[in-house]
Amino acid sequence: MNHELGQFKSDFFKALAHPLRIKILELLAEGDKNVNEIQTIVGSEGSAVSQQLTILRAKNIVVGTKEGNRVVYSLRDPMIAELLQVARQIFNNHLVDTITMLDKFNTADIEK
Structure with a gap:
């Protein structure tokens, strides 16, 4: 993997590394807002949302379109919604694995 691509990926995932930014992206996956x-x-607070949108815009993850006196935000690439869905599936898989592991652990404790 070349350095530029690696840096792009790193910067992209850093931009996603905030709970409010993830929530905003999940909302925008449902439609422009x-x-x-x-x-x-x-x-x-509006300032917190605006701050996070600024970061997402700077990384070209969302775009803002002026409509009258408002700016409407949307995902720059619809595949971001797919990425969030895959991340949710990975989380769910890990959660299922963790629950299974805990069930086995608890069952072992009960049998002792």
Whole structure:
């Protein structure tokens, strides 16, 4: 893997490495939204949402389109929604594995 591609991947995943940014991306995967809509849904202050959107825009993960006096945000690439879905599936798989491991551990303790 060349250095530029490695750096791009690293920067991309760093941009995703914040719970509020993930929540914003999950919302935008459902459809375009403006800052006020995002703020209302996530229950966060507008400044926090705007700050996270700025980071996502800087990394070309979301785009903002001016509509009247509002900016409507959308995912730059619809595959980001797929990436989030795959990440959720990986998390669920790990969760199932952890639950299975704990069940085996608890069963072993009961049998002692």
